[in-house]
Amino acid sequence: MDYPDLERFDDVGALHLPGAAVPVLDALGTALAAWPDGQSGTRIAGDGAIRALLGPSSEIGELVAAAAGKIMHPVRAVYFDKNETNNWALGWHQDRTIAVRERVELPGFGPWTVKQGILHVQPPFAVVAGLRTIRIHLDFVPHDNAPLLVALGTHRIGLVAAEWCSKVAATSPVVACLAQAGDIWIYHTAILHASERSKRAERRRVLQVDYAAGQLPPPLEWLGV
Numbered sequence: 001m002d003y004p005d006l007e008r009f010d011d012v013g014a015l016h017l018p019g020a021a022v023p024v025l026d027a028l029g030t031a032l033a034a035w036p037d038g039q040s041g042t043r044i045a046g047d048g049a050i051r052a053l054l055g056p057s058s059e060i061g062e063l064v065a066a067a068a069g070k071i072m073h074p075v076r077a078v079y080f081d082k083n084e085t086n087n088w089a090l091g092w093h094q095d096r097t098i099a100v101r102e103r104v105e106l107p108g109f110g111p112w113t114v115k116q117g118i119l120h121v122q123p124p125f126a127v128v129a130g131l132r133t134i135r136i137h138l139d140f141v142p143h144d145n146a147p148l149l150v151a152l153g154t155h156r157i158g159l160v161a162a163e164w165c166s167k168v169a170a171t172s173p174v175v176a177c178l179a180q181a182g183d184i185w186i187y188h189t190a191i192l193h194a195s196e197r198s199k200r201a202e203r204r205r206v207l208q209v210d211y212a213a214g215q216l217p218p219p220l221e222w223l224g225v
Contacts, residue, residue, distance in 0.1 A: 009067045013155040014175065014187035020063055021136045022182035024053050028207065029138060037081045037205070040088050043099070043116045044077040044207075044225060051225045054209055060134070060184070064211050067186050068132050072211035075099070075131075075222040082146055082204040092151070092165040092194045095133070096122050098210070099223035106217055118223060123216075125159040131189035131210050137179040138205040146198035148177040148185065155188035165192055 009015050021028070031049040036042050044050060054074045055061050065071045076099040082088065097120040103112060108124040141147045151172035154160070160168055169192050177185045187193070189210055198204055209225070216222060 003063075003066075006067050009186070010069075010188075012152045013191045014150045014152060014177070014185060015067065016177065016179070017063065017184040017186060018180065019182050020184040021060065023059060025138070025182045028053055028136065032079060032138075032207065035079055037079075038083060038086055039079070039081055040086055042079040042081075043118050044079055045099070045118060045223050047077075047225060050077065054225055060136075063184070064132060064134060064186065068211070068213065070213050072132060072213045073222075074209050074225045075212045076210040077225045078208045080204075080206045080208060082198050084201055087146075087197050088195075089146075089197045090195045092169040092192050093162065094128070094160055094165065094192060095189050095210075096125075096128055096159075098123055098127065098131075098216075100216070101221045101223055102219075104220045106220060109220070125190070127216070129155070129158075129188075129190045130214070131212055133187055133189045133208060133210050135177070135179075135185045135187075136207040136209070137181055137183045137185075138207070139181055139203050141177070141179040141204055142200075143176060143178065144199040145202060145204050146196050147179070149194045149196070150175050150177060150187055151192040154192040155190040158190075160192065168192060169194070 056071050109121050113120045151169040
């Protein structure tokens with residue numbers, strides 16, 4: 001597929017890629033069936049089938065490279081399943097942590113946390129600024145099914161203190177990431193974003209994947225997918 005708006009990606013910070021995941025949607029759904037659903041965030045790692053669908057040589061990986069202007073590899077994947085019994089909202093924030101294989105004390109990396117048994121660390125913000133994130137939609141996401149909200153252009157601001165995120169977003173153009181099943185939204189990981197509770201009975205399943213172009217300072221390593 002041809003997406004002429006890719007040249008605007010670095011300026012606005014987020015782009016809608018309609019139908020980009022349709023060719024792999026069935027295979028992805030089959031692979032995700034091996035993981036728990038109905039969760040607010042299932043962290044996926046060590047899954048060869050999903051990794052093959054997302055890697056640099058895959059259709060999705062090539063699309064990420066076209067948007068980013070460089071080859072990137074998936075370094076973290078989280079499966080979100082918002083539904084009637086598990087519905088949540090998130091205020092305006094920046095994603096600031098990465099998933100790594102082992103704890104290594106390096107200047108600028110910290111604090112450390114463990115989420116679902118996986119080590120996470122907050123790196124220097126330049127690492128986050130270099131990441132790109134995609135959201136692969138498995139379900140229809142209209143206005144009332146909790147689309148991600150992104151504050152365009154805020155990826156260029158740098159690190160925003162948590163208490164200032166909502167104030168900065170209020171002065172920025174905000175887009176709701178509406179989607180059909182099989183659509184992808186790609187954004188700079190550092191962009192300010194938020195999510196409301198869904199007002200529909202239908203599920204809202206999304207596979208969110210972070211991509212990086214380079215390696216971490218050795219011996220620190222990305223966890224991967």
